[in-house]
Amino acid sequence: MVFFGSGSLGVPCLQELARRGCIDVVVSQPDRPAGRGRVSTPTPISSAALECGLKLIRTDNANQLEIREQCARAKVIVVIAFGQKLLPELIADRVAINLHPSALPKWRGAAPIQRAMMAGEQRITACAMAVAERMDAGAIYARHDFELGATETAGELHDRIARDSVEMILQTIERARAGAIIGQEQIEAHATRAMKLSKSEAYVDFAQPAQLVRCRIHGLAPWPGCDAEISGEPIRLLRVREVSVNGAALSATPSENVPGANVSGANVPGENVPGEILQGGFVACAVGAIEILQVQPVGGRAMAWQDFCRGRSIQAGQRMTSAPRKEQA
Numbered sequence: 001m002v003f004f005g006s007g008s009l010g011v012p013c014l015q016e017l018a019r020r021g022c023i024d025v026v027v028s029q030p031d032r033p034a035g036r037g038r039v040s041t042p043t044p045i046s047s048a049a050l051e052c053g054l055k056l057i058r059t060d061n062a063n064q065l066e067i068r069e070q071c072a073r074a075k076v077i078v079v080i081a082f083g084q085k086l087l088p089e090l091i092a093d094r095v096a097i098n099l100h101p102s103a104l105p106k107w108r109g110a111a112p113i114q115r116a117m118m119a120g121e122q123r124i125t126a127c128a129m130a131v132a133e134r135m136d137a138g139a140i141y142a143r144h145d146f147e148l149g150a151t152e153t154a155g156e157l158h159d160r161i162a163r164d165s166v167e168m169i170l171q172t173i174e175r176a177r178a179g180a181i182i183g184q185e186q187i188e189a190h191a192t193r194a195m196k197l198s199k200s201e202a203y204v205d206f207a208q209p210a211q212l213v214r215c216r217i218h219g220l221a222p223w224p225g226c227d228a229e230i231s232g233e234p235i236r237l238l239r240v241r242e243v244s245v246n247g248a249a250l251s252a253t254p255s256e257n258v259p260g261a262n263v264s265g266a267n268v269p270g271e272n273v274p275g276e277i278l279q280g281g282f283v284a285c286a287v288g289a290i291e292i293l294q295v296q297p298v299g300g301r302a303m304a305w306q307d308f309c310r311g312r313s314i315q316a317g318q319r320m321t322s323a324p325r326k327e328q329a
Contacts, residue, residue, distance in 0.1 A: 001076040002023075002027060002077045003026045003049075003077070004078070005081055006044070006082050008158075008159075009101070010081050010099065011162065014049065014052070015048060024055070025054070025070050026056050028056065028057070029059075029082075030058045031058065042058075062084045062090070071090055071094070076177065080098065080169075096131035097130070097173065097176065098128070098130070098131045098138065100112065100126070101124065101125075101161045102125060104125075104129060105137075106191070108135055109135065110194060113161070114219045117148065117154055117219030118219035118220070121215075122148050126161050126165045127140050127142070128168050128169055128172040138183070141175070142172055153218045153222065153238075154220070201224060203324050204216045204226050204237070206285050207275075207285075207286050208285060208286055209287040210285040210287060210290050213242075213290055214241070217238075225237075226238075226322065227325065229321050230319075230320050236297075242291075275319045275322075276317065277314065277316055277318045283320050292305040
């Protein structure tokens, strides 16, 4: 088979197929400048292919004659996070299988995991599907559901989907080889788009219920992140926990509060302003509160909230604010 991929979503599948001796050639995007030094860097799939000793073609045109000739000998092609459109003549007369991490036809597009999380979804689905001429519109061969962890970020869920979807792809390939593959057509009327994320979205509105605040912060991690300010000092929110709040005084020991539980504290409507810092490392939301677990100061490393607070005068009653980044002129 021929494997088309660029992003890290396909690395575990590529490695397993290579271990089984199934792959004839790997096609990936060209190396690109990356990092502060703009050093030419291979895609994650290119790196994995080289480590596995596989034949690798790096190209910005996957529909060129050389690759069409490679595919002419392949019964199956696998496409995972490739980043280029394959023409019909490239995938004709063979089974072309794609992994897409969403409950298709919902969240077609570039950022399905992040968009689903930011919308408050607690169950994320990955699909093995047919490669189609229209983006993410192919028939569905198999689905696998993933329950979202209480403090799991989009980056962590991405990696879990990459690992745990391998068996689904392998089973789909085996059915294709046996001529027993059946696809379920998508319902176009139910299709939604997962638009690419931008830096301008790196914020959260605390005047939302705690669940949606938590989902947005985690959906934006690791990129573009979620920026906030306390008394003029910028920080990035990396990980939080959702809590319900009632009573008169928050517990001074955040670890005592389990996810989703009621904690002793005040969030009576009208008494706490969204974004207000409460006792014990909590921030008030429109409903409930979030417990700040991990942050990153500008130019610093990721750290626990308690470590960030050491040496800083952060007190209950202060405000944490978050707003879209200003566009540079």
